[in-house]
Amino acid sequence: MSEITQTRIGRYEIRERIGAGGTARVYKAWDSNLERMVALKILYEHLAEDTTFKERFEREAKLIAGFNHPNIVQVYDFNTYVRDDIPFYYMVMSYIPGRTLREELEELQKQGKSLPFDRILQIMINLTDALGYAHQRDMVHRDVKPGNIIFREDGQAVLTDFGIARMTRSERMTQQGMTSGTPLYMSPEQANGEPGDARSDLYSLAIILFEMLVGQPPFREDNNLSVMLKHLATPIPRLDSFKDLNAPKLELFVQRALAKNPNARFESADVFAKALKLALDSATPLKTYDDATQLLLSSQRIPVAQLPPNNGNAAVQTSIALEVPKRSTNTLWLAIGLSALIIGIIAIGIFNLVNDPAPVSTSDIDDLPSITGEIYFNSDFDPDEPTNIFWSQEETGLFSTRITPEGFYSLENQAANTADTSIFQAKTLYNNVSISMDAKLLEGSQRASAYGIVFRYQDDDNYNVFAADGVGRYSIWRREDAIWTELRGIADEAWTMDDAVNPIGETNRLSITILDDNFTAYVNNKVVVRLSDATFLNGRIGLYIATGDGSAIVTIDKFRIFSSSSVPSMTGSSG
Numbered sequence: 001m002s003e004i005t006q007t008r009i010g011r012y013e014i015r016e017r018i019g020a021g022g023t024a025r026v027y028k029a030w031d032s033n034l035e036r037m038v039a040l041k042i043l044y045e046h047l048a049e050d051t052t053f054k055e056r057f058e059r060e061a062k063l064i065a066g067f068n069h070p071n072i073v074q075v076y077d078f079n080t081y082v083r084d085d086i087p088f089y090y091m092v093m094s095y096i097p098g099r100t101l102r103e104e105l106e107e108l109q110k111q112g113k114s115l116p117f118d119r120i121l122q123i124m125i126n127l128t129d130a131l132g133y134a135h136q137r138d139m140v141h142r143d144v145k146p147g148n149i150i151f152r153e154d155g156q157a158v159l160t161d162f163g164i165a166r167m168t169r170s171e172r173m174t175q176q177g178m179t180s181g182t183p184l185y186m187s188p189e190q191a192n193g194e195p196g197d198a199r200s201d202l203y204s205l206a207i208i209l210f211e212m213l214v215g216q217p218p219f220r221e222d223n224n225l226s227v228m229l230k231h232l233a234t235p236i237p238r239l240d241s242f243k244d245l246n247a248p249k250l251e252l253f254v255q256r257a258l259a260k261n262p263n264a265r266f267e268s269a270d271v272f273a274k275a276l277k278l279a280l281d282s283a284t285p286l287k288t289y290d291d292a293t294q295l296l297l298s299s300q301r302i303p304v305a306q307l308p309p310n311n312g313n314a315a316v317q318t319s320i321a322l323e324v325p326k327r328s329t330n331t332l333w334l335a336i337g338l339s340a341l342i343i344g345i346i347a348i349g350i351f352n353l354v355n356d357p358a359p360v361s362t363s364d365i366d367d368l369p370s371i372t373g374e375i376y377f378n379s380d381f382d383p384d385e386p387t388n389i390f391w392s393q394e395e396t397g398l399f400s401t402r403i404t405p406e407g408f409y410s411l412e413n414q415a416a417n418t419a420d421t422s423i424f425q426a427k428t429l430y431n432n433v434s435i436s437m438d439a440k441l442l443e444g445s446q447r448a449s450a451y452g453i454v455f456r457y458q459d460d461d462n463y464n465v466f467a468a469d470g471v472g473r474y475s476i477w478r479r480e481d482a483i484w485t486e487l488r489g490i491a492d493e494a495w496t497m498d499d500a501v502n503p504i505g506e507t508n509r510l511s512i513t514i515l516d517d518n519f520t521a522y523v524n525n526k527v528v529v530r531l532s533d534a535t536f537l538n539g540r541i542g543l544y545i546a547t548g549d550g551s552a553i554v555t556i557d558k559f560r561i562f563s564s565s566s567v568p569s570m571t572g573s574s575g
Contacts, residue, residue, distance in 0.1 A: 009029075009040070009081050009090065010079065010081065011031060011032050011033045012029040012030065012031055012032070012038065012040055012092065013029055013030040013032060014027050014028075014029050014040065015027070015028045015029055015030060015037075016028050018039070023043060023044060023047070023164055024041045024042055024043045024044060024164070025041070025042050025044075026039055026040070026041050026042075027039070027040045027041075027042065028040075028095060029092075031076075031092070036095075037095040038076065038092050038093065038094065038095050039073075039092070039093045039094065039095045039096070040090055040091075040092055040093075041090060041091045041092075041093060042088055042089070042090045043057075043088070043089045043090065043091075045086050045087075045088055047089070053089075054080075054087075054089075057078075057089050058078075060164075061075065061078035061091060062078075063137070063139055064139065064162045065077075065078065067133070067134065067137070067139075067162065069129070069130055069133045069134075070156065070158075071126045071127065071129050071130035071133075071156065071157060071158055071159060072130045072133065072134065072158065072159050072162060073093050073094055073096065073150075073158050073159065073160040073161075073162075074093060074094040075091055075092070075093050076092045076093065076094070077091070077092040078090065078091045078092065093160070096150050096151075096152055096158055097153075098150055098151040098152055098153060099150070099151055100146060100147055100148075100149060100150050100151075101123070101146035101147075101149040101150075101151070101157065101208070102145075102146035102147040102149075104151070105146055105211060105212070105215075108215070109215055114212070114213070114214075114215055114243075115212050117280050120209070120212050120213065120280070121276065121277065121280050122155070122157075123149075123157045123212070124205070124209060124273065124276055125273055125277075126156055126157035126158075127144075127149065127157055127159060127205055127208075128205070128269040128270070128272055128273040128276075129269075129273075130158075130159040131144070131159070131198070131201050131202070131205065131269040132268065132269035132270050132273075134162060135198040135201070135268070135269060139162060140195075140196065140197055140198055140200065140201055141159070141161070141162055141201050141204075142190070142195070142196055142200065142201070143161060143164065143182055143185075143204075144159070144185060144201050144204035144205055144208065145182045145184070145185045145204065145208070146208060146211070147182075148160045148161045149208075183224040183225075183227040183228050183231075184207065184217050184219070184220070184227055185204040185207045185208065185217065186204070186227075186228060186231055187199075187200035187203035187204060187231065187262070188203075188231045188232045188260045189262060191228035191229070191231045191232050192232060197262070198268070198269070199262040199263075199265050199266075199267070200262065201269075202257065202265060202266060202269060202272050203257070203258060203262075203265060205257075205272070206254060206257035206258050206265075206272075207258070209254070209257070209276070210236075210239070210254060210258070213239055213243070213245070213250070213254075214239055214242035214243040214245075215242065215243065216242065218230075218236050218237050218258070219231065219234065232260070233260075236254065236255060236258040238251055238386060239251055239254060247279075247280075248389050249278065249279040249280075249281075250279045250280060251386065251389075252279065252389060253275055253276060253279035256275075257272065257275075376433075376561045376562045376563060377560075377561055378558065378559075378560045378561075379391070379409070379424075379558065379559040379560070380407065380557070380558055381403050381404075381407050381408055381409045381556070381557070381558075382407045383405070383407065385407075387424075388403055390424050390425050391403065391409060391422060391424060391425065392422055392423065392425060397415075398413065398414035398415040398418075398551075399411075399412070399413050399414070399415070399420040400412045401422045404555070407557070408555040408556065408557055409422070409543075409555065409556040409559070410553065410554070410555050410556075411451070411543065411545040411553070411554045411555075411556070412545075412551070412552070412553045412554075413449075413545050413546070413547050413551060413552050413553075414551040415547065415551070416446070416547050416548070416549050416550055416551070417547060417548065417549065418546070418547055419544055419545065419546035419547070420544070420545060421454060421542050421543060421544045421545075422542065422543050423540070423542045423543075424541065424542065424559075428540065428541075429538045429539060429540060430455070430456075430514075430538055430539065430540070430541060430561075431514075431516075431537065431538040432514060432515050432516065432563065433455070433514055433541070433561060433562070433563065434511065434512070434513040434514070434560075434561070434562050434563070435453050435455060435511065435512050435514075435541060435559075435560070435561055436509065436510070436511040436512075436558070436559075436560040436562075437453055437509070437510050437511075437543070437556055437558065437559045437560070438507055438508070438509050438556065438557040438558040439451050439507065439508060439510065439554055439555065439556045439557070440505070440506060440507045440508070440554065440555050440557075441469070441470040441504045441505070441552060441553075441554055442504075442505065442552075442553040442554070442555060443504060443505045444553070445470060445504060445547075445550070445551065445552035445553055445554075446470075446547055446548040446549055446550030446551060446552055447469070447470040447471055447503075447504050447548070448469055448470065448471055448548030448549070449469060449470055449545070449546060449547045449548050449550075449551075449552035449554075450467045450468065450469040450470075450475075450545075450546045451467060451468065451469075451543075451544065451545050451546070451552075451554040452465055452466050452467025452468060452510055452543075452544060453465070453466050453467070453510055453512055453541070453542075453543070454540075454541060454542040454543065454544055455512060455514060455539065455541050456514070456536040456537075456538060456539035456540075457539045457540040457541065457542060458536055458539050461479065461480075461481055461482040462479060462480055462481065462536065463478075463479055463536070463539060464476070464477065464478050464479075464487075464519075464533070464535075464536065464539075465477045465479070465544065466510060466512045466519075466521045466529070467510070467544070467546075468501050468508050468510055468523060469495065469501075469548075470503055470504030470505075470552075471495075471497070471503065471504075472497055472498070472499075472501045472502070472503045473495040473496055473497050473498070473501060474495070474496055474498060474501055474521075474523055474528055474529075475494050475495045475496065476488065476519070476521055476529050476531070477494075478533060478535055478536075480535055487519075487529075487531055487533055488529065488531060496528075498523065498526075498528055500523040500524050500526040500528060501523050501524075502524070507557065508523060508524060509522070509523070509524050509525065510522070510523060511525075516534075517532045517533060517534035517537075518530075518531075518532050519531055519532070519533065541561065543556060543559070
């Protein structure tokens with residue numbers, strides 16, 4: 001389309017072009033009827049080639065013209081004009097002479113500066129208000145980015161281009177697996193060729209927050225495809241990997257807001273805003289029961305019910321969580337004709353995603369938040385370990401948990417013949433997974449006390465446990481409807497002596513690999529159990545400590561979760 005400045009479209013006198021994007025050019029124009037300056041957005045003429053565009057344009061324009069919100073640009077009018085027998089579709093909006101957020105961020109980057117927290121919060125509250133208003137009216141933006149955010153003279157942020165993504169998304173493009181949105185700010189589901197919903201807008205908003213905090217978005221590559229693949233498969237990096245920030249609550253917020261699975265993110269713009277206020281309120285370390293933790297994490301503990309038979313070694317628990325989005329087979333890369341090398345790279349990414357545990361809903365975890373960054377993780381419990389904030393540190397009666405200055409996670413149970421747990425405090429159901437822990441029963445503990453891995457946890461009456469004790473024995477259990485069953489079917493002695501199990505005072509590496517209904521358990525890299533049990537198909541994970549006739553203290557040096565389809569080498573030191 002050639003330039004049309006110094007011309008007239010109906011009652012609008014075109015003064016100058018003030019912007020252009022992937023879907024339209026924007027002009028400053030004079031409304032001769034109402035005698036006011038307006039912004040005239042003229043969509044590119046090739047869009048009209050789609051036979052459904054006119055209907056879509058009129059429908060979306062009517063919807064957004066009905067919006068009345070201070071942080072959403074006002075649409076005054078929309079229409080069509082014909083030039084050289086070609087129809088042009090245009091929208092008339094309020095004219096805001098301020099800079100865009102993109103321009104402001106670029107200027108700050110040149111100066112080596114960043115926005116202060118209070119300004120970031122003000123901008124984000126403006127935008128969550130705008131998105132919340134639109135989402136309540138069943139309108140999704142689908143292209144939230146800094147270039148679509150403009151500032152009024154009073155500093156208020158205004159969101160533009162509502163409905164444009166849906167107007168310009170042709171059926172032909174959809175069938176070919178094309179995407180809508182801007183790759184740097186695109187949600188994983190949009191990168192996967194899906195239309196996205198309100199949670200996709202909130203993902204894009206969180207990317208903008210990330211950029212405002214550290215000066216750049218989390219993923220920056222030379223081409224759009226690489227960025228989209230990272231949104232699909234690469235964990236979101238920590239903020240402090242880009243900038244020196246001491247803000248654990250903010251780290252936690254960002255990881256949840258940018259979860260790959262939409263179900264694991266904040267469920268609405270209002271909840272997003274409330275959580276962000278708490279996250280920006282303080283850069284001090286998290287406390288187990290403060291307001292932000294309650295919003296971002298689960299600090300629930302499940303009480304001991306009943307111990308397994310024989311020597312009283314037990315297990316009880318809770319655990320972590322995130323659901324993994326199911327991937328459509330009509331994926332973006334199959335539609336865009338990549339080279340063989342790129343297709344191979346993508347196939348690896350798809351394999352890892354599709355083989356993650358499928359989301360499952362269980363009533364007992366409905367109230368647990370879905371805080372997620374990586375689905376699989378390593379906890380070393382060093383002072384700067386990012387996963388420390390997900391482990392409870394508390395004292396309740398005769399049971400306590402804490403992370404020591406030396407870099408151990410300590411569980412202490414002073415009540416004889418009881419068991420208790422500490423749970424990685426987020427929400428994920430695992431199906432095929434491998435779990436490994438390096439732990440030690442400290443000298444002075446009752447020797448028959450046990451410690452181990454809880455897996456496929458459903459509730460406090462239904463789960464599995466693999467454990468060792470200070471005597472030098474191991475065992476594997478199913479607790480079903482509060483009844484304990486030793487899974488190897490051993491009639492008399494359920495705990496088995498084995499030279500591989502180090503006694504009290506020495507570290508043991510306990511590991512279990514779960515593949516469908518097949519379990520393989522290791523002690524210090526030696527296979528001690530192979531069996532099948534299909535009672536529980538998936539569940540949560542955790543740690544436990546159980547006492548015999550006295551008290552016990554267990555320290556955990558490492559705790560690891562990884563996919564059973566990519567089990568790392570089991571060789572190495574057990575110490």
